[in-house]
Amino acid sequence: MYYKIIKNNFLKGERDEMNRFIQYNPVKWIFGKGSINRLQAELSQFGKNILFVYGGGSIKQHGVYDEVIKQLEEMEANVYELSGVEPNPRLAVVHKGIGICKEKNIDFILAVGGGSVIDSAKAIAAGAKYEGDVWELIAEGKKISEALPIGTVLTLAATGSEMNAGLVITNADTREKIDWHSQHVFPQFSICDPAYTVTVPRDQTAFGVIDIMCHIMENYFHQGEGTELQDGFSEQLLRMLVETAPRLLEQPDQYEYREKVMYAGTVALNGTLQSGYRGDWTAHIIEHAVSGVHDIPHAAGLAILFPTWMEYALDSRPARFSQFASRVFGVKTAGRTEREAGVEGIQALRNFWRHLGAPAHLSNYGIKHDSLGEIADHVMKRGEFGRFCPMNRDGVLSVLRASL
Amino acid sequence: MYYKIIKNNFLKGERDEMNRFIQYNPVKWIFGKGSINRLQAELSQFGKNILFVYGGGSIKQHGVYDEVIKQLEEMEANVYELSGVEPNPRLAVVHKGIGICKEKNIDFILAVGGGSVIDSAKAIAAGAKYEGDVWELIAEGKKISEALPIGTVLTLAATGSEMNAGLVITNADTREKIDWHSQHVFPQFSICDPAYTVTVPRDQTAFGVIDIMCHIMENYFHQGEGTELQDGFSEQLLRMLVETAPRLLEQPDQYEYREKVMYAGTVALNGTLQSGYRGDWTAHIIEHAVSGVHDIPHAAGLAILFPTWMEYALDSRPARFSQFASRVFGVKTAGRTEREAGVEGIQALRNFWRHLGAPAHLSNYGIKHDSLGEIADHVMKRGEFGRFCPMNRDGVLSVLRASL
Numbered sequence: 001m002y003y004k005i006i007k008n009n010f011l012k013g014e015r016d017e018m019n020r021f022i023q024y025n026p027v028k029w030i031f032g033k034g035s036i037n038r039l040q041a042e043l044s045q046f047g048k049n050i051l052f053v054y055g056g057g058s059i060k061q062h063g064v065y066d067e068v069i070k071q072l073e074e075m076e077a078n079v080y081e082l083s084g085v086e087p088n089p090r091l092a093v094v095h096k097g098i099g100i101c102k103e104k105n106i107d108f109i110l111a112v113g114g115g116s117v118i119d120s121a122k123a124i125a126a127g128a129k130y131e132g133d134v135w136e137l138i139a140e141g142k143k144i145s146e147a148l149p150i151g152t153v154l155t156l157a158a159t160g161s162e163m164n165a166g167l168v169i170t171n172a173d174t175r176e177k178i179d180w181h182s183q184h185v186f187p188q189f190s191i192c193d194p195a196y197t198v199t200v201p202r203d204q205t206a207f208g209v210i211d212i213m214c215h216i217m218e219n220y221f222h223q224g225e226g227t228e229l230q231d232g233f234s235e236q237l238l239r240m241l242v243e244t245a246p247r248l249l250e251q252p253d254q255y256e257y258r259e260k261v262m263y264a265g266t267v268a269l270n271g272t273l274q275s276g277y278r279g280d281w282t283a284h285i286i287e288h289a290v291s292g293v294h295d296i297p298h299a300a301g302l303a304i305l306f307p308t309w310m311e312y313a314l315d316s317r318p319a320r321f322s323q324f325a326s327r328v329f330g331v332k333t334a335g336r337t338e339r340e341a342g343v344e345g346i347q348a349l350r351n352f353w354r355h356l357g358a359p360a361h362l363s364n365y366g367i368k369h370d371s372l373g374e375i376a377d378h379v380m381k382r383g384e385f386g387r388f389c390p391m392n393r394d395g396v397l398s399v400l401r402a403s404l
Numbered sequence: 405m406y407y408k409i410i411k412n413n414f415l416k417g418e419r420d421e422m423n424r425f426i427q428y429n430p431v432k433w434i435f436g437k438g439s440i441n442r443l444q445a446e447l448s449q450f451g452k453n454i455l456f457v458y459g460g461g462s463i464k465q466h467g468v469y470d471e472v473i474k475q476l477e478e479m480e481a482n483v484y485e486l487s488g489v490e491p492n493p494r495l496a497v498v499h500k501g502i503g504i505c506k507e508k509n510i511d512f513i514l515a516v517g518g519g520s521v522i523d524s525a526k527a528i529a530a531g532a533k534y535e536g537d538v539w540e541l542i543a544e545g546k547k548i549s550e551a552l553p554i555g556t557v558l559t560l561a562a563t564g565s566e567m568n569a570g571l572v573i574t575n576a577d578t579r580e581k582i583d584w585h586s587q588h589v590f591p592q593f594s595i596c597d598p599a600y601t602v603t604v605p606r607d608q609t610a611f612g613v614i615d616i617m618c619h620i621m622e623n624y625f626h627q628g629e630g631t632e633l634q635d636g637f638s639e640q641l642l643r644m645l646v647e648t649a650p651r652l653l654e655q656p657d658q659y660e661y662r663e664k665v666m667y668a669g670t671v672a673l674n675g676t677l678q679s680g681y682r683g684d685w686t687a688h689i690i691e692h693a694v695s696g697v698h699d700i701p702h703a704a705g706l707a708i709l710f711p712t713w714m715e716y717a718l719d720s721r722p723a724r725f726s727q728f729a730s731r732v733f734g735v736k737t738a739g740r741t742e743r744e745a746g747v748e749g750i751q752a753l754r755n756f757w758r759h760l761g762a763p764a765h766l767s768n769y770g771i772k773h774d775s776l777g778e779i780a781d782h783v784m785k786r787g788e789f790g791r792f793c794p795m796n797r798d799g800v801l802s803v804l805r806a807s808l
Contacts, residue, residue, distance in 0.1 A: 020435060020436025020437060020438065020439055021433075021434075021435050021436060022432060022433065022434050022435075022442075023432075023433040023435070024430075024431075024432040024433065025429070025430075026428075026429075026430035027428075028426060028427075028428040029425075029426065029427040029428065029679070030425075030426050031424060031425050031426075031427070031679065031680075032424025032425060033424060034424065035424055038426075226660055226663070226664070228640075228644055229640060229641065229644055229664070229667065229668065229671070232636070232637075232640030232643075232644075233636075233637050233640060236632070236633060236636030236637060236640065237633065239636075240632055240633055240636075256630055259630070260630070260633070263633065263679075263680065264633065267633070272676055275433075275435065275667075276435070276667065
């Protein structure tokens with residue numbers, strides 16, 4: 001989402017009822033089986049020179065590649081393909097895309113894939129209209145005044161990038177993985193057909209669910225008061241995912257489960273849950289640094305770091321953790337302190353993610369003590385942070401060590 | 405919202421997991437105390453000729469009128485005022501506004517008020533760019549290709565019109581009250597400051613809550629399956645309103661309660677709850693005909709008609725009513741049929757609304773048997789309807805008679 005906090009007392013340690021906010025999200029969200037049939041109609045208002053961005057070969061397996069090409073040919077578009085976008089998408093492929101845009105006078109960028117493909121397309125869209133190097137935009141958090149229009153066909157439920165204005169790109173040279181936002185990179189439309197996710201492998205499916213849950217929880221842990229609506233929405237989404245994910249892993253071709261997860265992935269990060277308070281995002285910030293240096297799957301990093309961060313942050317507001325434990329995992333709270341219930345909730349979350357197949361330790365990926373310093377350096381580049389629980393370098397190292 | 409169902413099996417009596425849908429809502433939602441300070445910035449991209457639409461004198465009492473005028477003067481706008489918009493807004497004031505737009509070459513319409521003012525502004529915006537009579541657009545459900553841009557400053561939490569593309573206008577000559585939708589009348593921005601609603605009188609406050617609850621419930625009673633997310637969001641909103649409304653009526657100047665209700669009013673009808681299934685809207689359709697003929701407050705009509713419709717529709721899907729009763733009003737379901745729990749839920753709703761001060765009978769407004777035929781004629785002009793529970797003329801008369 002494009003989401004701007006006008007006043008954020010929480011940074012100063014104060015609280016009030018609800019933050020003032022601006023919510024703006026002009027993405028046309030086209031959801032459901034067969035929604036690819038809208039593609040030509042949506043593209044008709046743009047020019048004919050189209051950059052078609054995708055990842056590996058998976059989109060050729062489940063038919064979406066052929067369908068997109070067929071529709072683009074019917075409308076006599078000039079199609080330039082850019083494939084090979086990988087998870088933790090790299091600056092190199094973005095540079096390549098920007099080169100094509102400038103050389104071929106591209107009018108529109110069509111991203112077909114998951115979050116990595118969409119984020120790359122967003123970076124290309126911004127870079128194509130920017131004089132300098134796109135990495136300068138991202139690393140320095142610069143603002144832009146225009147970008148090429150993009151549209152998406154989603155084939156993986158996870159990042160929510162299909163309906164927001166954010167991106168995350170990795171610079172392999174500097175080992176930095178950085179997020180950036182601009183309302184100019186909102187997709188014009190996103191075609192979300194759960195049927196395209198039926199062939200997603202087991203581990204990617206589980207990682208998608210974990211990523212979605214983390215997006216909800218990053219927002220959920222805030223210091224605001226009087227947010228029972230946003231709380232209730234978040235808890236409902238989390239309960240649904242906790243119930244649906246194990247069933248989906250057992251029956252991966254069950255459309256109904258794919259549908260629920262894809263729907264949740266978009267709602268988790270399109271502004272619906274974020275209006276009125278501001279979450280923490282510490283686990284994401286640390287994870288970006290970890291996978292910038294070590295190229296591990298984003299959701300695997302989150303599955304390890306998020307519970308460790310929760311333990312670190314627990315005493316900042318035990319009531320919040322107790323509520324989470326009780327409403328998401330049904331942990332009994334009677335006769336126990338909020339802290340005790342909170343601890344049990346964190347354990348329930350960890351168990352749930354392990355049951356889905358997530359790793360429990362950074363050392364599973366060969367990450368050792370000796371690289372924690374470099375990771376912490378990357379994390380601290382933007383200074384101290386943490387709206388829910390203040391974080392400095394010592395805190396980051398503490399969470400990292402507990403995650404080994 | 406602009407909300408388009410691509411496929412709607414329910415009309416044919418079939419069911420599937422979730423409807424395909426398109427959700428699109430480009431309104432910039434600016435929420436919170438003091439958000440009026442954004443007005444100049446939002447207006448800066450439009451021209452200087454501004455039509456300022458408002459209702460009676462209430463906006464002069466709580467300071468918003470002075471604040472708007474101050475900001476418009478500072479930006480050296482040419483301001484044309486159109487005041488006197490009433491509840492159940494009339495075509496006459498719309499015609500007057502269209503005349504000003506054409507004569508003064510208006511660039512932008514600023515609506516300051518509640519749903520009636522915003523709906524009138526939307527109709528003026530559409531009519532100003534339309535060759536024929538605006539009533540022809542509305543009554544015949546015609547499509548348009550452009551409208552003047554509008555923005556709103558909300559002073560009454562109720563209709564949700566501040567963040568959707570719908571309007572309802574009454575033609576006093578034909579006694580018709582008709583709704584119409586076009587994505588060209590989405591507000592560019594809506595400034596929603598709960599502080600501006602602190603002075604809203606008791607009955608209007610209660611009617612606002614009832615209107616919001618009805619918007620949620622009209623969507624809630626659908627024939628879809630697998631919609632626990634949307635159900636959970638709707639139930640959370642309803643529970644919050646059931647809890648907050650009585651407190652608000654006791655402490656009308658409590659900002660926190662005003663904030664919750666204003667937030668709920670926008671979310672109830674901005675597309676968040678509507679994606680994935682399609683509700684019924686029978687009570688709204690009948691109410692529009694009632695207040696078209698008798699000019700009673702919209703929410704008063706709903707408070708009478710909605711429970712009566714529920715009783716009429718109960719046997720179409722008792723499980724839905726049982727779920728509503730249990731999750732919104734805490735009705736016990738153990739050892740009872742779904743129908744029995746449903747009946748108790750309807751009674752709980754009726755009691756709650758009476759406690760807020762809502763009327764119970766159409767006869768309270770002097771409506772008698774002899775006018776039910778004319779009302780039913782208006783209702784049936786668009787043919788048979790009812791997605792949750794099929795309605796024909798006999799059904800409409802049955803609901804009306806039970807509401808006397």
